[in-house]
Amino acid sequence: MSAVMAQPPPQQAAPQAAPQAAPQGAPQPVNGLLMLLELQRQAWRQATAPELRYHIVNQTRRLIAYRQAAFLTLADRGRPTLEAVSNIAVLEPNAPFTQWLEQAVHTVATGAEADAVHVVDPAALSAEVRGAWGEWGPAQVLWCPLRKPEPQREAPREALPGAQAESRDKAAPPLAGLWLGRDEPWTDGEILLLSHLAEGYGHAWWALSGKRAKRRGLRRALLPLLVLLAVAGALAIPVPMSSLAPAEIQTSNPVIVAAPLDGVIERFHVQPNQAVAAGQPLFSFDSTVLRSRFEVARKGLTQAEAELLTASQAAFADPQTKARVSQLRAQVELRRAELALARDLLDRVTVKAERAGIAVFTDVNDWLGKPLSVGERVLTLADPQAPEIDIMVPVGDALVLEPGSPVELFLNVDPLHPLRARLTHASYEAGLSAAGVLSYRVKAALEPGQNPGEAPPRIGLRGTAKILGDRVPLALYLFRRPLALLRQSLGI
Numbered sequence: 001m002s003a004v005m006a007q008p009p010p011q012q013a014a015p016q017a018a019p020q021a022a023p024q025g026a027p028q029p030v031n032g033l034l035m036l037l038e039l040q041r042q043a044w045r046q047a048t049a050p051e052l053r054y055h056i057v058n059q060t061r062r063l064i065a066y067r068q069a070a071f072l073t074l075a076d077r078g079r080p081t082l083e084a085v086s087n088i089a090v091l092e093p094n095a096p097f098t099q100w101l102e103q104a105v106h107t108v109a110t111g112a113e114a115d116a117v118h119v120v121d122p123a124a125l126s127a128e129v130r131g132a133w134g135e136w137g138p139a140q141v142l143w144c145p146l147r148k149p150e151p152q153r154e155a156p157r158e159a160l161p162g163a164q165a166e167s168r169d170k171a172a173p174p175l176a177g178l179w180l181g182r183d184e185p186w187t188d189g190e191i192l193l194l195s196h197l198a199e200g201y202g203h204a205w206w207a208l209s210g211k212r213a214k215r216r217g218l219r220r221a222l223l224p225l226l227v228l229l230a231v232a233g234a235l236a237i238p239v240p241m242s243s244l245a246p247a248e249i250q251t252s253n254p255v256i257v258a259a260p261l262d263g264v265i266e267r268f269h270v271q272p273n274q275a276v277a278a279g280q281p282l283f284s285f286d287s288t289v290l291r292s293r294f295e296v297a298r299k300g301l302t303q304a305e306a307e308l309l310t311a312s313q314a315a316f317a318d319p320q321t322k323a324r325v326s327q328l329r330a331q332v333e334l335r336r337a338e339l340a341l342a343r344d345l346l347d348r349v350t351v352k353a354e355r356a357g358i359a360v361f362t363d364v365n366d367w368l369g370k371p372l373s374v375g376e377r378v379l380t381l382a383d384p385q386a387p388e389i390d391i392m393v394p395v396g397d398a399l400v401l402e403p404g405s406p407v408e409l410f411l412n413v414d415p416l417h418p419l420r421a422r423l424t425h426a427s428y429e430a431g432l433s434a435a436g437v438l439s440y441r442v443k444a445a446l447e448p449g450q451n452p453g454e455a456p457p458r459i460g461l462r463g464t465a466k467i468l469g470d471r472v473p474l475a476l477y478l479f480r481r482p483l484a485l486l487r488q489s490l491g492i
Contacts, residue, residue, distance in 0.1 A: 061086075285348075390422050
């Protein structure tokens with residue numbers, strides 16, 4: 001053991017590695033040195049940590065013969081983790097051999113000789129580990145620590161022994177370790193070669209795991225900050241404030257066709273959404289009662305005129321009859337007025353279109369036989385060449401609705417091609433929409449020239465309108481409703 005700690009120079013180790021002194025399978029001195037350099041060169045060329053672990057546990061036997069090699073990483077306080085075993089592709093972390101080996105390496109890695117290549121003495125281990133040594137461990141085990149390379153200053157020759165001791169005392173703890181086992185004893189030459197190889201392996205392992213671990217740690221530390229800065233920057237991006245509301249295509253100057261008299265609709269002369277011309281009949285009321293009233297008024301006028309004529313002729317001889325002439329003349333005027341009213345009502349039986357347009361109503365059967373009052377709306381005459389957008393904006397989504405604000409309409413039949421419009425009118429008072437939601441009524445005019453050669457959108461199409469306002473930070477756009485809810489709930 002004293003020869004292991006002294007670590008004689010390389011020129012004294014050559015005789016010990018001669019074939020007559022080394023066990024069977026030991027390398028020649030020159031070949032061993034070349035193989036040492038080749039193994040180090042191959043280790044430095046490994047691109048990933050798993051490749052390097054495979055190289056260490058399987059290729060090291062090209063330099064030194066052994067029966068089993070295990071590679072373990074060492075965390076803080078010497079806690080080992082088995083990473084690779086020679087000739088084994090997949091490790092089982094809860095296997096008995098794994099637990100025994102990690103417990104044994106923990107004792108060795110925290111001992112006085114943890115940072116030096118040395119033969120493991122089973123007597124220095126715990127009783128539990130010694131009891132299973134014969135089952136899991138070979139007869140001779142060599143511990144090879146892999147340390148991070150430390151820059152060393154050249155010490156004066158007279159102070160070399162003390163400098164070596166001080167350097168050894170200040171050496172960094174091992175990053176990993178190589179556990180080599182076989183049945184033959186380890187020679188000083190093999191220990192010396194493995195000491196040099198362990199330094200090369202330690203440098204290669206530190207280059208793959210140590211530096212990258214620091215870089216990964218730095219990246220992990222900076223990643224939350226970068227993500228926070230990115231989110232803060234994104235929330236500060238100015239975006240236009242917008243509000244979504246249900247909308248419908250309507251005409252800009254509709255003509256409301258209402259019932260001109262009390263009665264029941266007998267028939268419709270047009271169908272829903274039919275184009276009509278000016279003066280074309282739209283619908284007719286039942287005229288039975290009106291015709292009877294007209295006949296009664298006409299006969300009443302005839303009777304009143306006959307009575308007036310008789311009284312006028314008798315007035316020359318009878319003074320009393322002369323006094324009734326004025327009364328009978330008033331009766332004639334009354335009958336004439338009744339007849340004119342009956343004729344006027346009879347003329348209103350058939351309702352005609354005031355101008356050309358589209359007859360907008362739901363269904364003919366909804367009106368046939370239905371009693372109507374004067375002024376009750378029946379249908380609408382819409383101009384298909386002058387459409388506008390009717391929007392019902394809920395009170396909770398109402399923005400500063402200024403005339404001229406841009407509006408985009410996404411029709412349900414064609415949501416991928418929005419129609420552009422400009423806000424023209426917004427009501428000051430809110431009312432209930434068809435869905436029973438308190439809303440503001442907003443009108444928007446379509447911009448001309450959006451789809452050259454195509455007809456304007458059909459009256460009655462529905463969709464969703466997006467009203468755009470001033471630009472605000474994205475944070476206000478996203479959290480406007482939660483902030484409003486907090487203000488309403490908590491008063492902040």
